[in-house]
Amino acid sequence: MSRDVSFFDQLGRLLSLEREAERARSAALSERLTLSERAEQGLSVLDLESIEEEVGLGGRILITLARADRAPFPARIHNGDSVAVMPRRAEVKEPAQALVSRATRTRLQLAFDRAPPPFLHEGLLRLDVVPNDVTYERMRAGLARVKALEKGVERRRREVLLGNEPPRFEKPSATPPSRPLNPEQADAVSRALAAEDFFLVHGPPGTGKSTVLAEVAVQAVARGERLLCTAASNAAVDHLLELCLEQGLRAIRVGHPARVAPRFQEHTLDIVVEEHPDRVLSRELFDEAFSLFGYARRQRTQGRSRERFSNARSSTAEAKGLMDDARALERKAVRAVLERAQVICVTLASLGSGVLAHEEFDRALIDEATQATEPLTLLGFLRAPKLVLAGDPQQLPPTVLSQEAAKAGLGVSLFERLLGDHGEGVKRMLREQYRMNARIMEFPSREMYGGELRAHESVAGRTLAPVLTPGVELDAPPVLFLDTAGKGFEEQEEESTHSLFNPGEGDLIVARVKALLAAGLSPRELAVIAPYSAQAFHLRERVETLSPDIEVDTVDAFQGREKDAILVSLTRSNADGNLGFLTDLRRMNVAMTRARRHLFVVGDSATLSAHPFYARFIEGTQSDGSYRSSWEWPEAEHSD
Numbered sequence: 001m002s003r004d005v006s007f008f009d010q011l012g013r014l015l016s017l018e019r020e021a022e023r024a025r026s027a028a029l030s031e032r033l034t035l036s037e038r039a040e041q042g043l044s045v046l047d048l049e050s051i052e053e054e055v056g057l058g059g060r061i062l063i064t065l066a067r068a069d070r071a072p073f074p075a076r077i078h079n080g081d082s083v084a085v086m087p088r089r090a091e092v093k094e095p096a097q098a099l100v101s102r103a104t105r106t107r108l109q110l111a112f113d114r115a116p117p118p119f120l121h122e123g124l125l126r127l128d129v130v131p132n133d134v135t136y137e138r139m140r141a142g143l144a145r146v147k148a149l150e151k152g153v154e155r156r157r158r159e160v161l162l163g164n165e166p167p168r169f170e171k172p173s174a175t176p177p178s179r180p181l182n183p184e185q186a187d188a189v190s191r192a193l194a195a196e197d198f199f200l201v202h203g204p205p206g207t208g209k210s211t212v213l214a215e216v217a218v219q220a221v222a223r224g225e226r227l228l229c230t231a232a233s234n235a236a237v238d239h240l241l242e243l244c245l246e247q248g249l250r251a252i253r254v255g256h257p258a259r260v261a262p263r264f265q266e267h268t269l270d271i272v273v274e275e276h277p278d279r280v281l282s283r284e285l286f287d288e289a290f291s292l293f294g295y296a297r298r299q300r301t302q303g304r305s306r307e308r309f310s311n312a313r314s315s316t317a318e319a320k321g322l323m324d325d326a327r328a329l330e331r332k333a334v335r336a337v338l339e340r341a342q343v344i345c346v347t348l349a350s351l352g353s354g355v356l357a358h359e360e361f362d363r364a365l366i367d368e369a370t371q372a373t374e375p376l377t378l379l380g381f382l383r384a385p386k387l388v389l390a391g392d393p394q395q396l397p398p399t400v401l402s403q404e405a406a407k408a409g410l411g412v413s414l415f416e417r418l419l420g421d422h423g424e425g426v427k428r429m430l431r432e433q434y435r436m437n438a439r440i441m442e443f444p445s446r447e448m449y450g451g452e453l454r455a456h457e458s459v460a461g462r463t464l465a466p467v468l469t470p471g472v473e474l475d476a477p478p479v480l481f482l483d484t485a486g487k488g489f490e491e492q493e494e495e496s497t498h499s500l501f502n503p504g505e506g507d508l509i510v511a512r513v514k515a516l517l518a519a520g521l522s523p524r525e526l527a528v529i530a531p532y533s534a535q536a537f538h539l540r541e542r543v544e545t546l547s548p549d550i551e552v553d554t555v556d557a558f559q560g561r562e563k564d565a566i567l568v569s570l571t572r573s574n575a576d577g578n579l580g581f582l583t584d585l586r587r588m589n590v591a592m593t594r595a596r597r598h599l600f601v602v603g604d605s606a607t608l609s610a611h612p613f614y615a616r617f618i619e620g621t622q623s624d625g626s627y628r629s630s631w632e633w634p635e636a637e638h639s640d
């Protein structure tokens with residue numbers, strides 16, 4: 001399909017729609033809620049005071065807040081959230097913006113990039129969790145830059161991107177891989193390395209698409225290339241970082257330490273920079289500046305005299321000068337660390353952050369590329385002449401709030417669009433999977449991947465028995481469908497969110513959790529997932545009391561993860577055969593491909609059979625002994 005550059009303007013318009021939708025949602029929420037309701041929902045915290053101040057990594061100012069009565073916070077505030085802080089009662093023009101760097105039950109440590117305004121130290125405060133606009137600005141600027149690629153090679157890149165010119169490939173070289181790869185993986189690696197523009201790695205669940213990217217990284221670094229490893233989510237970037245480190249590459253993780261998993265913090269730019277001699281020096285200067293700021297504050301607050309004010313003014317000026325020197329030294333240290341790295345790992349959204357503003361790479365590897373919108377992925381495109389995108393268009397697409405924007409194209413990832421524009425020749429599908437028992441794999445393989453998946457011999461026969469207490473008897477075949485038809489377990493709607501839940505299915509899930517734990521399954525190897533957030537929420541409340549280590553979440557949140565046993569509550573049960581967004585089969589594909597040894601699905605066949613996909617799934621379980629009716633299900637009696 002041929003396009004002209006107005007395509008990027010169209011994407012810009014869709015971004016505006018999406019931003020409006022996000023604003024409208026948060027405005028509707030604020031409007032509906034009084035301040036105390038906001039506080040109850042965990043969107044605001046009131047009556048805070050600052051109780052500690054220190055200088056943290058990268059010269060950030062860390063201020064710890066606690067409630068004046070030291071009461072615990074609601075559970076909603078997480079590390080990495082953006083927040084705005086303002087006086088509890090007075091009006092201020094500009095609330096102070098910060099990120100939550102450590103959230104505990106009674107304390108919130110906030111990281112400020114600049115010295116926060118004085119009101120933070122004066123009296124009671126209010127904190128609001130705020131949606132973050134920065135990424136929109138970066139995507140918009142990115143679109144403008146791509147559109148403006150006019151000259152020579154750059155123009156050609158843009159034309160390939162638009163689907164007007166074919167991508168080019170060098171002759172693949174036959175470098176032996178650094179680890180054993182299956183034939184499709186080896187082919188994907190060599191074609192990705194041969195790509196002069198881009199290549200797509202299609203990785204169905206558990207087929208090692210991250211492994212392929214890591215191998216591309218090893219070989220590209222061996223050729224002397226400088227690499228960018230990126231993805232939309234922090235978890236995916238952390239995973240790439242882990243694989244690169246395992247391969248012995250010098251990789252640096254750029255990102256706010258609050259958003260990086262704790263075990264990778266020692267590889268974050270902020271922490272590595274701490275060791276650099278220039279940074280040691282800058283720390284001393286920051287300390288000095290802070291004591292001067294403190295002195296100035298005391299001078300100002302201890303009474304009014306001309307001398308005190310003038311002392312305060314000159315100390316503040318001196319402190320500001322020291323801060324400037326300290327920052328310059330710190331920038332030098334950062335440059336030195338980045339230059340030494342072979343691989344930089346960072347989320348797409350953080351690529352636009354100050355420290356990386358001028359970094360260029362030889363190649364960008366983008367994981368989970370089918371979960372990122374095109375404008376977001378283009379931020380990676382802008383940093384490297386060659387791209388490798390890994391993803392799976394049969395799993396969930398990017399989350400887009402505005403239905404209109406999603407339909408008009410924002411819901412289509414760059415991966416999918418390039419595949420549509422250039423055809424199958426620009427992609428390699430991986431076919432051997434290293435996660436699921438063959439029976440668990442069979443149905444999604446047939447429905448979503450043309451029956452082409454293979455289970456590697458190390459996983460094909462895996463069952464639950466070896467991870468349970470020896471000798472325990474439990475009815476747990478690889479796939480088990482528990483049918484609630486005729487039980488009257490109707491779905492219900494939660495008033496405040498309009499999301500659905502189903503207490504009857506909840507009872508059966510809770511009973512299954514108890515049975516699996518009693519049989520000796522580790523709670524860390526068990527997860528409960530539901531398509532609807534209300535069902536996930538209700539289940540979490542009940543399952544958490546059985547063990548805090550069992551994860552309970554929505555299907556969408558569980559994409560990319562795996563566990564030995566996965567329990568799925570399909571939730572829908574109504575007289576009209578209405579399946580809502582269960583008809584997005586990509587969501588079901590994700591739900592059904594998370595389990596290694598045991599996939600337990602509860603649902604109402606009378607409702608589900610209205611859709612041929614579910615009808616075929618249920619028939620399959622009936623024909624091979626994986627079907628149970630809840631009328632004759634022993635655990636149903638122990639569900640309280």
Ligand SMILES: Nc1ncnc2c1ncn2[C@@H]1O[C@H](COP(=O)(O)OP(=O)(O)OP(=O)(O)O)[C@@H](O)[C@H]1O
Binds near residue numbers: 180209560561
């Ligand atoms: N050729 C191989 N031989 C043996 N094991 C492999 C091979 N390739 C991948 N694996 C294993 O398969 C598992 C999944 O690999 P990886 O995390 O790369 O998959 P993925 O496709 O990115 O997964 P997901 O679907 O969760 O995104 C890992 O445990 C990995 O070590």
